[in-house]
Amino acid sequence: MKHSLGILAVLLWSSVQIFAQTDWYNPFGKGEIPVQGRCWNEEIGAKYHRLPDRAEKVVRKALWDLSCQSAGLYIKFKTNASKIQVKYTVTSGFSMPHMPATGVSGVDLYMKDADGQALWCAGKYSFGDTVRYTYDNLTYRRQSDKGNEFCLYLPLYNGVNLMEIGVPAGSHFEFAAPSKKKPVVIYGTSIAQGACASRPGMAWTNILQRKLDFPVVNLGFSGNGRLEEEFFRLLAETDASLFVIDCMPNMTEDDRVGLIADRMAKGIRILREKSQAPILLVEHDGYMGYRVSDAERSRFEKTNEQLRLCYQELKQKVDGLYYMTFEELGLSMDSQVDGVHATDLGMFQYAEAYSRKIAKILFP
């Protein structure tokens, strides 16, 4: 009896071990680097950065540091596992006072279902020396024996190191190669980078990526999207299907409003030397406190007036120039957390406005 109980214990232990075993996959393990949502993919290589190393000598330090955050990067893979784990380390603080850790430092997973629709997966998470996300009980309508395609969005306001994706041992797992389509390339501010989405999938650039089912590149840099010549030179290297220039929220300071016309004219010229892709200029979305403050209203109205004048002049000379107004963006009064940065409600409204506008330009 004791003997057979012993054997039973060993058998139980072995099966627990088998069930507990996880195969871990590193996106930088071997083969083509599967990171999407960035240009210079091969040049950047095995880092979750958004600019190639040589850019460090070209752009201001503040912008370079922000470019090492993984905003807008995403990785697609196919698996038939009903459990997916993600673990990684981050390079700075987990959260900000107006943005939770799940948005600043979390990942976010969507499954493409049998109809090709992106469906959100709710994960359990813990933030520590290693950040861990676990997605359990994934059972819904598999596309094939190899499973469904998943899209994992990376943190919006943190750098990522040492990331691995785990599935129960023996499950099918393969990374998807990056899309060959020319991306929508977005140059912008904190709002474009993703502040203050509650989770990465809710940054408007990522919502747009899902809505259009089209590659989108996030070059939003917090307070540092300032229409600078050196950045336009980098932008001109990219093979975009469309450029979005959404920098006005960084151009409202008294000493910057006067720079808009010159910088934009120079920037558009630099882009047009290399690319004939459509360029969409976007007005300031407004400080949502402006309804109670003439001073706040005046700041963004002055900025938008400059952009409008500049657009009217440029469109005489430049083909493929488009324009989106404050009214077209259409953010509602409660779309921001602090009068500047969008919440998930604002991000949703942003994405609606952008997808309407961009679909008309790209798929007329």
Place this chain on the structure above:
Amino acid sequence: MKHSLGILAVLLWSSVQIFAQTDWYNPFGKGEIPVQGRCWNEEIGAKYHRLPDRAEKVVRKALWDLSCQSAGLYIKFKTNASKIQVKYTVTSGFSMPHMPATGVSGVDLYMKDADGQALWCAGKYSFGDTVRYTYDNLTYRRQSDKGNEFCLYLPLYNGVNLMEIGVPAGSHFEFAAPSKKKPVVIYGTSIAQGACASRPGMAWTNILQRKLDFPVVNLGFSGNGRLEEEFFRLLAETDASLFVIDCMPNMTEDDRVGLIADRMAKGIRILREKSQAPILLVEHDGYMGYRVSDAERSRFEKTNEQLRLCYQELKQKVDGLYYMTFEELGLSMDSQVDGVHATDLGMFQYAEAYSRKIAKILFP
């Protein structure tokens, strides 16, 4: 020359002092306590709690502790000041991994404009031993010389002590007396308490309060809205215009689903012994990860099935019973941060559904 520079310096210093002087007002200073969004206002007195002290001996400790958080409390005041400051201390941690400090521990201000519409005010904030919010440049269409009415929502997931509201010295300032209308009283879970709004004004109970321009009482208690008899006895003390029972997200555990019918029947009987106010029963809003997980779907569907059966039986015997379905709540796939708790997008959708439903009941 030295002498006149000295005089000039003194004059400048004096005027800085005058401009810098702030009159601080404590809601618990004198006269009627202006805290709104709670029952038992006089009994609770000079605390930012939601239940009277005697409840501590009646309810579970976890619920009592949550009732000491200021979710759904709001204070109205009238001022003609163009700058408003708020300072206070809180009783626990500033933030949670899925909810920022601005929502957990922040305040949120709306101005009623000349047309009676609530307009959001964007504040600057700092979280420290004392939490400070400053609203500058408030200039928009004053209702009278005494200024406009403001509504200040208190923190959703923290306790508040020692709060004061400051305006530049000499400005008109007066607290508004609480509304005499019978409130909509909401008994619920973490979602009703306000998780995970980015700021207090975006908790759905507070959006509802603005939309209906009607007093709303938030008795949401995180994981502790469990249809317990002792809580229904407290609820029955309140003079409500409408009761909302929105506890299903706390009733999905295997050992709780079977309790729904009994507890609800007993609870409704307790309410009806004291009040003929309409009672709205609300289904589970759904774990938004359910589209990719049959297991998750099954959990809330079982819960809602129990509630539906229970409602069908109760409505034969009880007048004024109303029901809101999962479909009527209508939360979209991206309405939650973690598969349970609503973001501002979800809160907006919640408030839309509730205001449609409640307006039909209260103002047919």
